[in-house]
Amino acid sequence: MALRLYITPLLALLLVAGTGSARATDYTLLYRAAISPDSEVARVEIRLRGERLPRKLVLHLNPDRHLALRSDAGLTLEGDTATWKPQGPDASLHYEFVISEKKASGRYDSLLTEDWAILRSDKLIPPITATVAKGLVASAELQFELPPGWSSAAPYASTSESSNHYRIVDPGRRLPRPKGWLILGNIASRQDMIAGVDVRVAAPAGQGGRLQDTLAFLAWTVPDVKAVFPGFPDRLLVVTAGKPMWRGGLSGTRSLFMHADRPLISGNRTSSMIHELVHVASGINGGKDADWIVEGLAEYYAANILWRSGAISDLRYQQTMAWKENWGRKADTLFVKRSSGPVTARAAVFMHRLHLALQDATDGAAGLDDVARELARDRGRVSLPQLKQIVQELAADSVDVDALIAGLEHVSAG
Template sequence: MWLALLTAAPAALAAKVAYYDATYRAAFKPGIPHAQVQLDLAGEKLPSKVVLRIDPKRYRNFRSSEPIEVTDDEVTWRPQGNRSSLSYEFVVNHQRSSGSYDSYITPNWALFRGDKLAPSTRVTAARNLRSRTTIEFDLPKGWSAVTPYASSGEERFRIDDPKRRFDEPEGWMLVGKIGVRSERIQHVNAVIAAPEGDSARRQDALAFINWNLPKLLEVFPDFPKRLLIVSAGDPMWRGGLSGPGSIFLHSDRPLISENRTSPLLHELVHVALGIRGDKESDWIVEGLAEFYSIQTLRRSGGIGQNRYEQAVENLKKWARRAPTLFGKSSTGATTARAVLVFQQVDAEIRSLTNNTASLDDVARKLAAKRGEISLTELQEVAQQVAGKPVQSLRREELTKPVVEREP
């Protein structure tokens, strides 16, 4: 017995987690179209190699006192000693094919995603070695910052993802002369921010979330503890985009559209689910987001039954324009068709379980799993909930013309 304990001790010690500090420092200056970013590592042990996957149009002028190798799409950095630093310039502006921007900087503010400020990173290190990561902002006088992370000091934020050994910044971020509104809604700290002078309706959006989020939390009780919603007007993209624990919504987008859907609720569902489709399953991701945006409005009383039924009729008309559900990205018509599919799935599960289960249980399981989703995985989760295969999710059913599938 003593021999077993002695031989087990070294293994236990070897498995003990060791930490090093990783600090991203991002400096912004008015009138300068890029941020100066520095990644500092400090600790008794550091990773032996750090590889950053880059777009040379957005990341440039890499420097370090340690060896680095720079190619068109990767930077390989080999930290040495107990302290090591790498610096580079991050070009903020990024234009979409439509001509609008999903990342933008002005003399008074900058709006971007944390996972763009910091290139995707692959770290080579001992398996028990983990980072304690923070992001700090060096800002002009009168500027402040909001991120999906809680503050841990002046313009300093702690990043903690238990699933990763090296924590990287993620989600939407806004720095500059900004206005902020916040409120705690059950376990969620909701923060809404926009540049000063922008037309964003921060207080309206906060009231809207206060009204609807509790109904969404009934389906997704593990919703992130912190939610950041950032808005800005033109030339930003005129829509909504979700990120981890955060959302961008153009200032001119309505809280509820004339067709009784909600761009804001749609993105909130994306945050709640945290899933992405495989090469043919974006309809699952977008369909669930639109299904629950409408359902949440109905359940909260935001729209009555008549307007809910009108919304469904509009979806049926739109869905006829979608020849298929399957594809790399879901268009508006495809998403409308997907909503009708999930209506059928919900009705079938309720029927099979004598109304003791529903699509809510499927969505909750998908949100707990997160990650990539496929039709096969959706079928398996639906079968777990229903107790038998769900016929409305059979590929043969999903490929029929939409007019034959309307309830």
Template sequence: MLTMPRLAVLAAMLIASVPALAATYDAHYRVEADPAVGNLRVELKLSGEQLPGKLVFSIDPQRHRNFTSTDSVEIQGASVTWRPRGKYSRLHYDFVVNHERAPGRFDSLMTQDWALFRADKLVPRVRVTAARGLESRATMEFQLPAQWTAVSAYPTTSDELMQIDDPERRFDRPLGWMLIGKLGKRSESIGGVQTIVAAPAGDNARRQDMLSFLNWNLPHLLGVFPEFPRRLLVVSAGDPLWRGGLSAPASLFLHASRPLISENRTSTLLHELVHVAMGIHGDGESDWIVEGLAEYYSIETLHRSGGISEQRYTEAMERLAKWGSSSINLMSEKSSGATTARAVIVMREVDAEIRSLTRGKASLDDVARELARRRGEVSLELLQATAQKIAGNPLKSLDRATLSGQTAKPAPTP
């Protein structure tokens, strides 16, 4: 016979074994543009029956300023701790848009007519302490000057609210590129991907050219990466922005002066699209894998789409092989131009070896697809294991000693 204390213990065990029901609260981002001072004023409003107990933001003190709240907020260097109370709380701060990536070249900029920036810089990284099962339901709106509009990688509701959803986290934080201001844009569905190309009105960005280029090539990239985001934003502008391409979740930036296909048969636009598709980053020695795959598929996609001929494809690979021959050791934290060139040749060798071992039933596409499915950090060991699983044998083309420029040690004399 169970006594009352034992019944209480049993009841507690049963309650603990039942998964907590998911509960939600609203997180609403309101962003007001002030081009006169180059700032965006951010308000984060939380509301619901239950709110997180603490949010700790990792800020850049030079760009995130003037924090205030309806509840407790503590600022210590690069850390801001916000403790919401009750069923309703607000946090306010200023975000300095302008940021130089190189002297005189900006990767975030605000003018009198527009602003280009990363949403994940606008809202800094945050650690949230909340009850088990408690999740946010987030939206974002912009308060803009007359004739200004906003575009992002997020869908917009009929009342101009962006729906922010990050399924990997319980607290939704906006990510990717955003462009606000007096804009010109083109939009089209390509292979099931809602594709938007946007630039400031009057800028020399080739919006229609980029959209046509994507119509031609994106379907071939989707053949390798079927889990590509269903919505893609490409933003572009000219000087004084940084003269290159930069990827982010479901979005990318391309300087207006960059050609769609370079003289060496590579494409910055396709290169950054591969980064969007794969969502991977290297460990301390594997950036060559990330950059090598992106450059390989930028050329390979052009080849498959007919954008370059077989002869020009071969010439491109020969040039890369010559350039990459000076990179003896691929293992480094940051891949240089020569290292990336050699990495492309390694990827081509991996493709050929897999095709040979599987009698054409598999290729590098299968490896890249699996890495894109996993996302996150990639290493040589992960690449080796993934390729071996697909090919059925270890690959000679991924031997560490060869890739790092080491020579095999002679066997000891008996």
């Protein structure tokens, strides 16, 4: 009996592995990008191989960046949309992607230089709507063709063939697609396992003086972020660079960008790094007039994680929340399309008050962590009704979300 119990799980594991391998051969999907500092564009190929391929792929293009689309067959263009009907068993689509993109500030959020490139793979590969037969499964990979001496960092595991060749993981998608930040070129990086997360911090060579500091900061804070959000991805890539990149931080799938000049802890005792980590960890986005929920959570934890990890004292944490409350008075309302500045500060104060109200109503049994965890359960769009429902389930009628919001409206500048 003991032998039987030992063998059964092993056989089950082998069967699962075998099944996964068989399913992965339905068709293969290769995204290949050739990048050179001699050209302003990446030459991109999407290649499908298999006896049964998706019936149709609709690519939603940025007409300023996705150029010169072509295929041997099945491609039609209409406005910003390309419809491709692959003809198996080996079909490919080609286009050019303009890498550098300048923001209104004059800084870049995507840039190709003589020595390196920083961009997002979900910009390189546009959103794709696929018509795929039921049960058809793809094995997807991303491959870079780079100049001699260049290397790459992406938020995926590399294949055994090359360190510039990655296996794409995109749960829940019938057609896996690369997402997240990339850095290519002459780069420097530091890497470690932190709380079960494979963390890599990378920068252009010569700009990586703070890589080890950043990695140490992540070792200090990621465990507490993961404690709030158990769905934290198993890989994290942090890309950093200085001028002329945009002087801010921006999260992506399993990754984030942070300008090299941004402090790990700011003078007001918050952290842009933790703010973006929360976005990576939660995977949520705001629906109509709900962006304040997403940004408020991130800004609340930007200070709270510092406090709970011992990086700032009780007094300093209280001062930080008071500062946010004062700044938030400059906002007239939480209900805006995009939350930033005073609106986000005001939203963080709401989250702080909600936490205290939940703690009081449940004798410490529930708090904001429980709300955040539920909002992030499905890693998708969130809304105010959803937030209210979660609070209702935690504290019945003891906490009135509308009253908390109204309390903030009452002290606004308006």
